[in-house]
Amino acid sequence: MSWDEDIYTCPVCGREDLVLASGPRRADILVVGEFPGREELRQGKPMVGGTGGVLRKELGKAGLDMRQMRVTNLWLHPPQKVTTKSSDEIKEQKQKCFQYGLEKLIEEAKGRKAILLLGSDTVKELCNEKVSDVSGLEVKSIYLSAPLIFACVQPATVFHGGIGELRQALQKFSKKLEDI
Numbered sequence: 001m002s003w004d005e006d007i008y009t010c011p012v013c014g015r016e017d018l019v020l021a022s023g024p025r026r027a028d029i030l031v032v033g034e035f036p037g038r039e040e041l042r043q044g045k046p047m048v049g050g051t052g053g054v055l056r057k058e059l060g061k062a063g064l065d066m067r068q069m070r071v072t073n074l075w076l077h078p079p080q081k082v083t084t085k086s087s088d089e090i091k092e093q094k095q096k097c098f099q100y101g102l103e104k105l106i107e108e109a110k111g112r113k114a115i116l117l118l119g120s121d122t123v124k125e126l127c128n129e130k131v132s133d134v135s136g137l138e139v140k141s142i143y144l145s146a147p148l149i150f151a152c153v154q155p156a157t158v159f160h161g162g163i164g165e166l167r168q169a170l171q172k173f174s175k176k177l178e179d180i
Contacts, residue, residue: 008044010077012096017041021072021108028113029177030146031055031066032105034121034154035075046071055118055155058167062174072108074122076101098125102143109144113180116173117141119154127151136169138176147180 008018019036022045031047039049047055047066056066080094102125109115117123117139123131127139127149134151141149152169 010097010100012100013080013093015077017077019044019046019073019076021070021104022046023066023070024068025070027068027070029064029069029116030109030112030114031069031071031116032118032122032126033071033073034119035073035078040073041078046073050159051154051156054158054166058155058158058163058170061167062170064170064174064177069116070108070112072105074101074105074125076104106143109146112146114148114150114173114177115141115144115146117149117151119152119156123151135165136172148176150176 008020009016010018017036019040033047033051036046037049037051040046040052046052052066052071059066075098077097079098080090082091082094117126120131123129123134123139126141126143127134128142129139129151131151131153135153137151139149139151150169150173152173153165155166157163158166
């Protein structure tokens, strides 16, 4: 099964709200968000809701066009909530869903010149770093490789007054792209 087939059901848990990657397959840049939100689930595409709108606008201000980028999420559907009281079976299924999405992400990352990681969960899972420590910086990923892997705060931070940090990080990312 190829990544771009019209498969919207998670083969691990059977959820029917899988959100696959979108954008040009051969794009030089891969953008990785955390997980799909309500609008992404409705449309079946990543970064089409409010957060995606903020990202498109801020990338544009940094001289970049998100339409020229491949876009995906760390989680292909919202992760199941796990509590300390959750059964081991639920915890195991969540881990398997994550692993499935990670395998797809690794496929997507192959051959990219740059990867932009958005948000604390994405940076933590893929780089074992706190986004607050590395936003606006080049990072190393445990799983992905590219000439440039860059960490950035979640674009949704702007809804809480954090536009400056996002804008600065994306401008730094744009400048770093010039060097590769």
